[in-house]
Amino acid sequence: MPTITINGQTLEFEPGETIIQIANRAGVEIPQYCYHEALTAPAQCRICLAEIWAPNPRNDNKVEPMMGGKLMPTCTTAATDGMVVYTDSPKAVANQKAVMEFLLINHPLDCPVCDQAGECSLQDYSYHYGRGVSRYEETKVKQPKKNLGPNVYIYSDRCILCTRCVRFAREIPESAELMIDGRGNQSQIDVFPGEALDNDIASNVIDLCPVGALLDKDFLFTQRVWFLKKTPAIDPITASGDNIWVEHNQGRIYRVKPRENMSVNKWWITDEVRYGWKFVHSDNRIEHPLRRQYGTLVESEWTRAYAQALEGLRTHSTDAGKRLALLVSPMLTCEEAYTLATLAREIDEHAILAVGPVPFDGEDKHFPPSLSTDDPDFEKKAFIKYAEKAPNARGVRRVLEAITGAPALEYDALLANHTHEIGAMIVTGNYPSEWATDALLDALIAPYAVVIDTLSGRLEEVADVVLPGATFAEKAGTFENARGMLQAFEQSIPCLHASKSEGQIATDMLALLAGLELEIPPVTSADFIVDEGPGQVPGATDAPALPRASLFNAGTVRAEMAGACEPLRVFATDVTAPAACEKRELDMEMVEL
Numbered sequence: 001m002p003t004i005t006i007n008g009q010t011l012e013f014e015p016g017e018t019i020i021q022i023a024n025r026a027g028v029e030i031p032q033y034c035y036h037e038a039l040t041a042p043a044q045c046r047i048c049l050a051e052i053w054a055p056n057p058r059n060d061n062k063v064e065p066m067m068g069g070k071l072m073p074t075c076t077t078a079a080t081d082g083m084v085v086y087t088d089s090p091k092a093v094a095n096q097k098a099v100m101e102f103l104l105i106n107h108p109l110d111c112p113v114c115d116q117a118g119e120c121s122l123q124d125y126s127y128h129y130g131r132g133v134s135r136y137e138e139t140k141v142k143q144p145k146k147n148l149g150p151n152v153y154i155y156s157d158r159c160i161l162c163t164r165c166v167r168f169a170r171e172i173p174e175s176a177e178l179m180i181d182g183r184g185n186q187s188q189i190d191v192f193p194g195e196a197l198d199n200d201i202a203s204n205v206i207d208l209c210p211v212g213a214l215l216d217k218d219f220l221f222t223q224r225v226w227f228l229k230k231t232p233a234i235d236p237i238t239a240s241g242d243n244i245w246v247e248h249n250q251g252r253i254y255r256v257k258p259r260e261n262m263s264v265n266k267w268w269i270t271d272e273v274r275y276g277w278k279f280v281h282s283d284n285r286i287e288h289p290l291r292r293q294y295g296t297l298v299e300s301e302w303t304r305a306y307a308q309a310l311e312g313l314r315t316h317s318t319d320a321g322k323r324l325a326l327l328v329s330p331m332l333t334c335e336e337a338y339t340l341a342t343l344a345r346e347i348d349e350h351a352i353l354a355v356g357p358v359p360f361d362g363e364d365k366h367f368p369p370s371l372s373t374d375d376p377d378f379e380k381k382a383f384i385k386y387a388e389k390a391p392n393a394r395g396v397r398r399v400l401e402a403i404t405g406a407p408a409l410e411y412d413a414l415l416a417n418h419t420h421e422i423g424a425m426i427v428t429g430n431y432p433s434e435w436a437t438d439a440l441l442d443a444l445i446a447p448y449a450v451v452i453d454t455l456s457g458r459l460e461e462v463a464d465v466v467l468p469g470a471t472f473a474e475k476a477g478t479f480e481n482a483r484g485m486l487q488a489f490e491q492s493i494p495c496l497h498a499s500k501s502e503g504q505i506a507t508d509m510l511a512l513l514a515g516l517e518l519e520i521p522p523v524t525s526a527d528f529i530v531d532e533g534p535g536q537v538p539g540a541t542d543a544p545a546l547p548r549a550s551l552f553n554a555g556t557v558r559a560e561m562a563g564a565c566e567p568l569r570v571f572a573t574d575v576t577a578p579a580a581c582e583k584r585e586l587d588m589e590m591v592e593l
């Protein structure tokens with residue numbers, strides 16, 4: 001394999017790779033603004049320039065400076081065998097300092113009020129590669145703040161004209177809403193007249209912008225980034241399985257960002273996924289268990305609600321010569337589907353197990369749109385927005401099929417063919433908006449209904465007991481995406497209000513059926529939301545102490561599932577877990593004021 005030496009480090013490479021690709025892969029730092037692996041390389045920002053030496057075939061393959069010793073862009077220079085590259089030589093360092101000085105000439109240096117502060121390449125490179133002082137004494141050019149589209153602002157005077165955003169709009173959604181308007185120091189990024197930056201994946205430009213020019217309207221001024229903790233998660237509202245970071249502080253989510261995974265979502269997420277988490281903190285969350293008393297739903301403690309639910313489920317199903325039905329929402333994890341199905345079969349060994357409704361909206365779309373579906377590398381190259389708006393329909397079906405030994409019963413078939421034999425039903429929801437259909441409400445008028453859901457809705461009209469479930473952010477588990485990939489994710493925030501994960505609810509009810517008592521667990525540090533950031537405002541919310549059986553642990557349930565039957569062995573072999581959380585590296589001393 002050919003080799004190249006970058007700053008003294010010898011690295012192997014595939015023919016055709018550029019110097020910056022090899023360095024990025026090996027973790028050798030070369031400063032870069034305009035370069036991004038997904039986009040074309042215009043060699044525009046000039047900060048990645050390096051001194052490059054290579055064997056000269058016309059001089060007995062002696063290693064000589066290329067281009068007469070001129071600095072060359074590492075983002076567009078293909079590596080050749082025996083090449084020697086210096087980005088730390090005096091000439092390269094002088095260029096880095098000159099580029100930084102040039103970029104900062106008209107930059108407002110408003111880091112204290114900039115959302116990007118703390119995750120800004122301009123800040124980082126200024127610290128590592130820039131000068132301590134500016135020699136510029138003229139008046140800075142002031143540029144406007146503009147509204148580019150429904151989710152994005154531009155603060156033009158922070159822009160360094162790297163053109164990542166322009167190239168993204170042209171090359172990935174191919175909608176090309178963005179351009180550079182004006183010349184010289186009057187140049188600024190703008191939308192074409194009459195256009196808005198409003199495509200399905202538009203907000204990825206916010207992540208691409210290496211400085212604080214392109215800003216997320218939703219996140220603007222809500223939180224300093226160094227207070228945020230990142231938890232690896234999976235797209236919770238569509239079948240994409242897109243890898244995401246949930247960024248949160250003190251039990252509240254502030255934003256969702258893409259987590260790079262080349263076999264799923266590459267570097268991107270849709271705007272639908274980016275902003276689809278809002279229901280987690282909705283005012284419409286079911287906060288406490290409810291149970292029907294004299295015809296009215298009243299707030300209840302968990303133990304009383306459990307007791308009423310279990311008694312009602314049993315007396316109206318097996319005791320009444322009827323069957324119990326369990327509707328498992330495709331919004332739930334595989335582990336929860338398994339535990340709920342175990343609970344249903346414990347109450348009624350002939351319980352009907354069915355998958356909840358799987359919403360669809362439009363058709364699948366792929367990006368770039370010009371990429372042909374006949375392309376042999378389509379799967380590898382395309383980023384797909386899925387029409388299926390549920391993260392785990394396949395996972396739930398897989399679990400139910402393994403338990404019943406038959407194809408999973410779908411929602412419509414359950415309502416069409418089985419309502420006459422159902423005496424009681426456990427209904428799970430967890431959809432991001434109202435989901436109950438008229439047909440379901442009609443089907444639940446007669447049977448005893450225990451509803452486990454997150455948002456208050458029409459099901460409460462017919463429910464006998466309502467138990468507050470937890471959203472994706474408040475639990476760990478596994479989703480199976482549209483490509484059949486099983487991906488595990490972690491819990492981001494503690495359960496809100498008095499809610500519990502559906503897995504915990506099923507675990508508690510199984511324990512009660514076994515004659516065990518629920519207990520309020522001793523409060524440990526894990527039950528509190530701990531904030532470590534210096535300067536953080538105190539006041540983290542205490543997790544409510546709720547009575548429970550043993551803690552529902554997704555990892556333990558996965559191991560149990562894998563051992564239960566052959567079809568579920570995949571949960572021991574095929575589940576991919578997220579890599580350990582990225583640690584924010586402090587390269588300067590934080591001072592508590």
Ligand code: SF4
Binds near residue numbers: 154160161162208211
């Ligand atoms: S707005 Fe950001 S991404 Fe776009 S050109 Fe300016 S610095 Fe680059």
